[in-house]
Amino acid sequence: MGALRSYQADAAGFALDALSERGGAGLFLDMGLGKTLTSIAVMDVLHEADPSMRFLVVAPPLIAKYSWPDELAKWSGLHSLDWTVLDGSPRKRLEKLESGAAVTVVSQGLLKWLDDNVDRWPWRLWVVDELSGYKNPGSVRFRVLKARRANLNAHPLPSGGRSRTAGPKARVLGLTGTPATKNLLDLWAQMYLLDGGATLGPTMSGYRDEWFRPTRVIQGPYGPQAVEWEPRAGARRAILGAVAPECMSMRASDKLPDLPPLVEQDHWLDMPKATRRTYSKIRRDLAVRLDDGQEVTAANAGVLTGKLSQLATGCLYPDPDDPTGVVEHMDDAKLDELTAIRESSDGQLLVFYRFKDELERMRARFGSDLHEVHEPDIVARWNRGEVPMLAAHPLSAKFGLNLQEGGHEVVWTTLPWSLDDYSQANARLNRSGQRDTVVVHRLVERGTVDERILDVLAERASLHDSVMAALRRP
Incomplete structure (x- = not known):
């Protein structure tokens, strides 16, 4: 595709090599660097080599509904791909699946529906847009893609299990500009979707135990439970070195020198004095009685933080279990x-x-x-x-x-x-x-x-x- 900028062509080339050699590729490109166009180029190259190849694009709702079809249409003169967007009623979605389009675009919120309604997934390459949205290995969206990545025929059975018929694996191209914005634990689930655990291990617990140490432990129902972790000495360099062969990053400041700062x-x-009194009291006592007689409480640290943020904004919400409570304007x-x-x-x-x-x-x-x-x-x-x-x-x-x-x-x-x-x-x-x-x-x-x-x-x-x-x- 001649429309690619040089850095986009570099990213597409990297992705094609990583997909071929490792089965997965991560393009960690800053917002605005053209991840969508780069991915279209990757699919177009693969489709030209094998016209029977089909692709699944999974994206957040607005991106699936607007951005992907708009970009595919905008550059339609430069690629050979036809596409369909799975939206509308369930019946309409099934009709669109019958079209056999090279590219099927679906909202991540419909993954469970797709899993339930399509026995054998025909898409041999997935483009997972906003890959960082899959960092929680307990989420439904992650579990669906995890099972299907290992076996495209792994249809869920009525009993709750999955079919054991052997089937082909999917290759995955993951896109995000923010792969780890909280901690390096965020990387495990994302990398698992790219390579099935080859880089960071087959389980989240194994990855965590090997590279992290607990920094906060609470008493849980079955004994002490770690709730906060930090990397061990040398872990950050080792983890990033391990994922480097299949992940590429680019910063907008490097690739778009004309982008304004x-x-x-x-x-x-300064918080007004009356609000400050309420703020100090609820932080100290975890409860406050307002002038109208309404009592607001903070049951735990998370609730307390939310109440303090509300007060810093100039309001205070009633307790969730108070049906007669109203938002207090502060x-x-x-x-x-x-x-x-x-x-x-x-x-x-x-x-x-x-x-x-x-x-x-x-x-x-x-x-x-x-x-x-x-x-x-x-x-x-x-x-x-x-x-x-x-x-x-x-x-x-x-x-x-x-x-x-x-x-x-x-x-x-x-x-x-x-x-x-x-x-x-x-x-x-x-x-x-x-x-x-x-x-x-x-x-x-x-x-x-x-x-x-x-x-x-x-x-x-x-x-x-x-x-x-x-x-x-x-």
Whole structure:
């Protein structure tokens, strides 16, 4: 495919070699480097060599519905692949399967349905988009692909087991820009899908016991149980060295020298005194009685952290078991700062929030100027400059939305703990085609859990950078 940039051609060549030699390949490319186009090129080369070969693309819902068919259509003059997208009713999906298209695109949420309804999978190569979404080996999506990777005929039986008829194995091309954003334990399940355990071992427990040591142990129902781990001395280098032959990383800053920089601007705010009193009391006592008589409690550390984040945002949700409770409005410190940012902005704002109460308060303050990602034609309207403010939850907007043509300013009213969510969401603007410096405004209240989130994001970014650097090719 002549449309490939030189670095994309290098990535495609690497993937083809790794697929041939090892049965799996991981392309760990930053957002905006063209993982989709590179994968289309890989499939096209294999299809040209064997026209009977069929491919399965598994992707997050929005990417499966929009990005893949759009890219396949955009470059249709440069490849020989036909395709179908499994959507609509179950009957419609089965009809599409009968088409025999070279490429079948399916949402990862439909993997269980596909597993239940197709005895023998005809797809000899899978492209698993956003491979980092399979880092949990207990997830349904991982278990389905694990079984089918080892045997494409491994259809589930009514008894709950799987057929033992021998069948061919699948080859897997995994795509992600964030392979390890929390810890190196994240790599095991992803690598298992690529090579069936050849690199990091056949079990998660074996991998963990060999390369990690527990740093936090709690008393579980059957005795002491480790809940946090860290790499042993030398483990990081050994693990990354082991996966390097089948994984390649690329950074946008290296391959797109004309991409404008991303600048993070922290807005330090003081929590209002009344909210601070409530914040201090619930952190100390794990409970607080509000002025309206409502009592809010924090049953454990996770719940406490959530309550503290709510207060740093200016609200407090009732306990889940309180059917009469209402969300308590505490203050508008962050909303006021968002208003100031908007007044000084020179264009459209992309605003990420965490709690529904934040969205409702933004709706009340900004009225018709505020839009949401589910609205019809929202991407086209944004890119035409018709959307003064676009509000989005990172989980609903971190994939499949290319907004770089319509703005260059992001505001986080409440930061996420997940570096993957944070990076992917910012990449809606910080990607190829962006002409201006991307400014990421982060609203942070001093002396609150906001500061801890900043530290966690920085720690995870450091790990991510080391992984990407270790797998970078000259």
